[in-house]
Amino acid sequence: MFRVAKNLIIFGGNYFGNMLPTSNCWIFWDKKGDIAFQNPFADGELIYTTFKKPVKKIVFRQQGFITDSKDKRYHPTQKPTELVQMLIEQFTEPGQIVCDPFLGSGTTAVAAVKTGRHYIGYEINPDYFQICCDRLDDVEESA
Known part of the structure; x- marks a missing residue:
């Protein structure tokens, strides 16, 4: 990294x-x-x-x-989306790329989309990957 x-x-x-x-x-x-x-x-x-x-x-x-947090809990080490959004807003600029090599349930990807950043994520577990995809679909539908 x-x-x-x-x-x-x-x-x-x-x-x-x-x-x-x-x-x-x-x-x-x-x-x-x-x-x-x-x-x-x-x-x-x-x-x-x-x-x-x-x-x-x-x-x-x-x-x-x-x-x-208002998040539903999907993963044992899941971080609050609101916390990750704060970090993304403090340390990146809109349009930049945020990479999460341990995507889990997709909190970083969701926070990136909500703050106008691009994301790259990797997740080895197909169940968590699907949860991430579903969470991202929900974000895009509510936008």
């Missing part, structure tokens, strides 16, 4: 330890916000980027069944 991409955004950067190059622009996704209870879910996630911007914090609740 580092060889072919102009810039990268990698969710779960905290799980890669020292395998990622140094970055000036980490994003902290605060998944808890103002929720004041203890639970087994992570309070946040580090998102690695190769952008030359300052560290950012995004608050978007995602704690089990408590979420700020």
Whole structure:
């Protein structure tokens, strides 16, 4: 990915330890916000980027069944479309291409379409690929 991409955004950067190059622009996704209870879910996630911007914090609740997202859940590691839209709008320009090499249920593709970007995506699982296609059809029908 580092060889072919102009810039990268990698969710779960905290799980890669020292395998990622140094970055000036980490994003902290605060998944808890103002929720004041203890639970087994992570309070946040580090998102690695190769952008030359300052560290950012995004608050978007995602704690089990408590979420700020309007998305139906299809995939165990599905990210909220609204969160991915925020990232796409902050780090890309309309008309640019967004690539997701692990497409899953298609959240990145849906967010790209909703924000006027092009997308390329790859998904090995035919069931998730079909879910992605269906989600994209729904976006195009509502436009």
